[in-house]
Amino acid sequence: MSDAGSQSPLISLSDIRRIYGQGATEVRALDGIDLDINEGEFVAIMGPSGSGKSTALNVIGCLDSPTSGHYLFSGTEVANLTRDQRALLRRHYLGFVFQGYNLLSRTSALHNVELPLIYKGMRSAERKREALLALSMVGLEHRAKHDPSELSGGQQQRVAIARALAGNPRVMLADEPTGNLDTKRSVEIMEVLQRLNKEAGLTIVMVTHEADMAAFADRLIWMVDGKIERDEPTRKAA
Amino acid sequence: MLLETLRLALQAIFRNALRSFLTVLGIVIGVGAVIAMVTVGQGSADQVTADVEKLGANTLMVLPGEDPMGGGPPGTAVPMFSLRDNDAVDEQISSVAVSAPISQIRSRVVFGNENRQTDVVGTDNRYFEAAQWEFALGRPFAAAEIQSGRAVCVIGETVRDTLFSTRDPLGETIRIKALSCEVIGLLKSKGASTFGSDQDDFVIMPLRTFQRRIAGNTDVSVLYVSVRDGVSTDRATEEIEALMRQRRRISADEEDDFDVIDMKQLATMLSGITDILTGLLAAVAMVSLLVGGIGIMNIMLVSVTERTREIGIRLAIGAQASQVLLQFLVEAIVLSLVGGLIGVVFGLGLGFAGARALSVPFTPDITIILVAFAFSAAVGVIFGYFPARRAARLDPIEALRHE
Numbered sequence: 001m002s003d004a005g006s007q008s009p010l011i012s013l014s015d016i017r018r019i020y021g022q023g024a025t026e027v028r029a030l031d032g033i034d035l036d037i038n039e040g041e042f043v044a045i046m047g048p049s050g051s052g053k054s055t056a057l058n059v060i061g062c063l064d065s066p067t068s069g070h071y072l073f074s075g076t077e078v079a080n081l082t083r084d085q086r087a088l089l090r091r092h093y094l095g096f097v098f099q100g101y102n103l104l105s106r107t108s109a110l111h112n113v114e115l116p117l118i119y120k121g122m123r124s125a126e127r128k129r130e131a132l133l134a135l136s137m138v139g140l141e142h143r144a145k146h147d148p149s150e151l152s153g154g155q156q157q158r159v160a161i162a163r164a165l166a167g168n169p170r171v172m173l174a175d176e177p178t179g180n181l182d183t184k185r186s187v188e189i190m191e192v193l194q195r196l197n198k199e200a201g202l203t204i205v206m207v208t209h210e211a212d213m214a215a216f217a218d219r220l221i222w223m224v225d226g227k228i229e230r231d232e233p234t235r236k237a238a
Numbered sequence: 239m240l241l242e243t244l245r246l247a248l249q250a251i252f253r254n255a256l257r258s259f260l261t262v263l264g265i266v267i268g269v270g271a272v273i274a275m276v277t278v279g280q281g282s283a284d285q286v287t288a289d290v291e292k293l294g295a296n297t298l299m300v301l302p303g304e305d306p307m308g309g310g311p312p313g314t315a316v317p318m319f320s321l322r323d324n325d326a327v328d329e330q331i332s333s334v335a336v337s338a339p340i341s342q343i344r345s346r347v348v349f350g351n352e353n354r355q356t357d358v359v360g361t362d363n364r365y366f367e368a369a370q371w372e373f374a375l376g377r378p379f380a381a382a383e384i385q386s387g388r389a390v391c392v393i394g395e396t397v398r399d400t401l402f403s404t405r406d407p408l409g410e411t412i413r414i415k416a417l418s419c420e421v422i423g424l425l426k427s428k429g430a431s432t433f434g435s436d437q438d439d440f441v442i443m444p445l446r447t448f449q450r451r452i453a454g455n456t457d458v459s460v461l462y463v464s465v466r467d468g469v470s471t472d473r474a475t476e477e478i479e480a481l482m483r484q485r486r487r488i489s490a491d492e493e494d495d496f497d498v499i500d501m502k503q504l505a506t507m508l509s510g511i512t513d514i515l516t517g518l519l520a521a522v523a524m525v526s527l528l529v530g531g532i533g534i535m536n537i538m539l540v541s542v543t544e545r546t547r548e549i550g551i552r553l554a555i556g557a558q559a560s561q562v563l564l565q566f567l568v569e570a571i572v573l574s575l576v577g578g579l580i581g582v583v584f585g586l587g588l589g590f591a592g593a594r595a596l597s598v599p600f601t602p603d604i605t606i607i608l609v610a611f612a613f614s615a616a617v618g619v620i621f622g623y624f625p626a627r628r629a630a631r632l633d634p635i636e637a638l639r640h641e
């Protein structure tokens with residue numbers, strides 16, 4: 001990962017398309033996206049259901065390959081990376097919170113949060129400490145030993161957030177991270193993210209349906225039908 | 239990292255305890271069944287081979303045959319042999335080492351309060367030579383005892399055990415029908431024959447004694463012939479047939495009214511049967527191996543959906559495909575090893591018990607153990623690994639979406 005200087009954006013999408021199916025059943029989930037995100041930004045993505053928000057986040061997270069277009073991460077064309085290099089990029093730079101959590105079943109919350117640290121090669125004791133720290137950031141340290149099936153939807157969501165935070169990523173990609181939380185919890189999580197953004201310079205791209213949560217971000221992107229309709233600073237940042 | 243992979247694999251194994259258990263069970267059944275069956279089959283074959291050797295591969299039995307016309311009531315017209323027939327075979331045919339005359343009935347023998355239903359055999363010392371009996375106690379018959387038909391007898395180990403238990407049988411008198419008979423010898427035990435019959439269950443007395451005091455005739459019902467070493471039993475058979483035809487005045491256009499049975503043919507037939515049996519067992523074993531393999535395969539394939547999502551998650555949080563695959567491979571190997579080892583122990587135990595129950599030797603075969611083990615392990619590894627490899631080649635998001 002070459003660092004191309006502070007003036008070039010960390011994430012740069014140009015004319016990205018993601019097309020599912022062919023002919024009559026063709027779905028243009030992303031239909032020509034141009035988007036630059038700088039290091040240290042806190043970006044919220046909003047839009048109607050099916051507008052392509054998750055797809056965009058998956059492409060940024062190197063989980064999905066765009067049908068066409070260019071995606072530069074820190075100046076490097078992601079399409080030119082091998083699968084293993086993309087895995088390393090995810091491992092060392094990205095933290096992902098899925099819309100459907102995607103926790104390992106029959107595996108304790110603690111072990112779920114430890115998982116990215118295992119692949120980072122962290123030793124067991126340190127790993128456990130880091131994982132517990134991440135769990136306490138989302139207020140779940142007392143549920144460390146519980147399996148996902150023993151946790152509420154909101155608690156599972158917080159484990160997923162803790163897992164993304166534990167790896168100490170440069171970029172956090174969160175797909176509706178507060179979709180299952182009450183307002184009080186949501187605000188707590190947002191404050192954690194905001195603090196990491198301000199104090200540690202964590203870059204955050206967050207999909208949300210709630211304007212209240214988007215308000216924690218500095219920049220709001222509005223998507224419709226696979227296209228970016230508006231891209232503006234939030235009221236708070238303005 | 240290898241240690242970490244092993245830990246990940248073990249965690250996954252315990253996380254999916256039921257699936258792991260079923261996989262191991264499939265391997266245990268496959269490996270265990272094969273080893274048990276082939277071990278027992280092999281033991282039986284070995285037993286037959288040993289028995290055939292004991293039987294004497296160069297032994298012929300000459301028996302009076304059926305009525306050649308097949309018309310009259312059974313037993314009519316076909317004369318028995320005589321002692322002179324036996325002596326002619328013994329002395330005039332050079333390919334015969336020794337021929338013993340045998341007459342026998344089944345009768346109760348009594349000593350004190352003990353009695354036993356057994357074979358009572360009339361013969362002479364040539365029988366001990368032809369059938370290779372050795373004496374544990376006492377002596378064979380003296381010439382005078384044979385000549386005059388004295389009431390003396392030699393007993394087998396089973397008869398000794400029943401009638402005398404711990405007592406010394408020599409010099410004691412046993413009663414057979416109306417005959418009181420002094421025990422002068424005890425034969426060394428030969429144990430059970432191929433057919434499971436007890437070879438030590440008999441009482442032997444001089445032929446003349448038997449004929450006069452038990453049977454009441456001068457018949458000899460069987461000639462027990464031992465062929466000279468280095469001579470083919472076929473040649474001896476031909477010579478005996480020619481001599482007996484002449485002695486029994488059978489004209490050239492008539493069939494033999496006696497049979498010469500080659501024990502070697504019997505032995506060949508017997509090992510043929512055990513070969514078929516062993517083959518059958520092996521086939522059944524292969525089927526169980528296959529069934530075990532299909533079981534493993536099913537479990538592995540059924541879990542692909544869940545495991546594909548797991549692979550997606552691991553890839554998404556930064557695992558490389560090779561790391562995930564190594565984990566799955568280690569998982570499959572650990573399960574196969576555990577199942578294989580338990581299966582080997584289980585199969586050997588079952589084989590041991592089976593060999594005991596059938597009283598055949600327990601001879602485990604390392605080749606079969608390795609083949610069974612390798613096959614199950616291969617099934618476990620292939621069906622654990624290849625679905626995983628397919629999943630690990632997907633984009634993480636596709637693996638995650640897998641339904």
Ligand SMILES: Nc1ncnc2c1ncn2[C@@H]1O[C@H](COP(=O)(O)OP(=O)(O)OP(=O)(O)O)[C@@H](O)[C@H]1O
Nearest residue numbers: 020021027028029048049050051052053054055056
């Ligand atoms: N695997 C797929 N195959 C076909 N179409 C898909 C697939 N994944 C997504 N789509 C389509 O792509 C479009 C964008 O989907 P996406 O999940 O990005 O929407 P979203 O904005 O995240 O919606 P939501 O707010 O409901 O999560 C939708 O029309 C969806 O039906």
Ligand SMILES: [Mg+2]
Nearest residue numbers: 053054055099
């Ligand atoms: Mg979505």
